[in-house]
Amino acid sequence: MDIPGNIIWVAILILLTAFFVATEFSIVKSRFSKINQLNDDGNKRAGYAKKVLEQPADYLAASQLGITLTSLGLGWLGGAKVEQMVRLLISDFSLEGTVRTVLSFLIAFLLVAFLHVVAGEFIPKVVADQKAESILLLFARPLIIFYVATYPFIWLMNRTSQWLIRLMGFQPTQKHEDALSEEEVRMIVEDSYRSGEINLAEMTYVNNIFEFDETLAREIMIPRNETVCFYKREKMDENLNIVLDEKFTRYPVADKDKDDIVGFINLKDIFTDQLKGRKPSSIGKFIRPIIHVPEATPIRRLLRRMQRERIHMAVVTDEYGGTAGIVTVEDILEEIVGDIRDEFDTEDHPKVKEIDESTVIVSPQLKLSYLSDLLGIQFPNNGVDTIGGWIYSQNPVVAEGETVEYAGHSFIIHEMDGYQMSQLKVEKQLEKDQIVI
16 A cells, blocks of 8 residues: 555645635735735736735635535545555454444544644634735735636636525625725724734824714814904004913904904914014904804814815804804814923813822813713713713703712812803712722
8 A cells, every 4th residue: 555645645635725725714814905005016926916806706716616626535535545544554453344444434534634624724724814915925826727727617606606695685795895994993903002013192093083083163162252362443452462361373353242253363474564663553454364164064174174275263153153162273183183282381271180080070171972981971962062061951050069960970060260160070979888988
């Protein structure tokens, strides 16, 4: 008996199975964008790989056909040859003919199954999963040759399977799916952060960009009552005195009141004029046009308009046409990169300050969505965007010490600035069986 020859035949069938399994997984796992980039860079193998990914259904069928044929061959030819070898090896034992036949068959079956699963299935799957593009680049050309050689049979299988798939109410795969949903990208970014591939700041930026697309102007605006304006009717000196306290670069300009904002002032224009020796008595000549947008305007659209018109400030109008607030380019960018503080931002008033495990101090302007994630509770959708607005909707009586109870938390008006809330204390209520020492 030619034992080495039998071993070679079994090894060839297992290797062929591994080849088709690896190509199947590499087709599924490979990124078309990466292969396309390699092809554009002149990689010859990438051309074959790209051709495979452009017709995934056909080449997956070729891989499946190859796996089926090699598996059948391994079970039929390989099993018989291994059984012959096993029977020869146990011939020295004093066993009855029937026992020897059954035992050699079981040993051969288990051995072939073990080799097929480990070497022919498991190992190539793991390798193709981790090195999908490399495997596809290596095996795409021989797979194409096999596909061409078996095309009639593959064509018949594809047409039959597509007819059955449509009969079941599904659509057959026509192209390689390379796009990911937003949720899938978020999960990939989070997994990359946990594995140390990216840092916390990078993960935060990506998540902020997705949220940025859904944020409205009213959610980030400086409210009307906090907006500092120049007034067109006031003299130059009276307007410039405001700069001593506020130290902003740009100021909206109101005609009669804040509902009648006619433009904005950039202090560079005034100071440049003064450096040239001029002393204008009013701000009229320095007023620049300003953008007016409704409260429900997405900030992504507002940012594009600001970039296009080169205007860095916008008035947010309410449903009655009055001024609801002001939005600047800085306010929009802070939604992605976080607070941008300059040399004049000397006072530090964080929007969230942790006191202990069950108590935080928050700004009334803090977004409900952010506080919802922080506390792990869901606020009702009643048309307000900030925790301060929600407090007003729950309790019209605004006074220091007033409390709203909701979802196991106490929301306490901690500080007032005149008639306006300046700080809120949020306390998690203790369960009845908890004891505070």
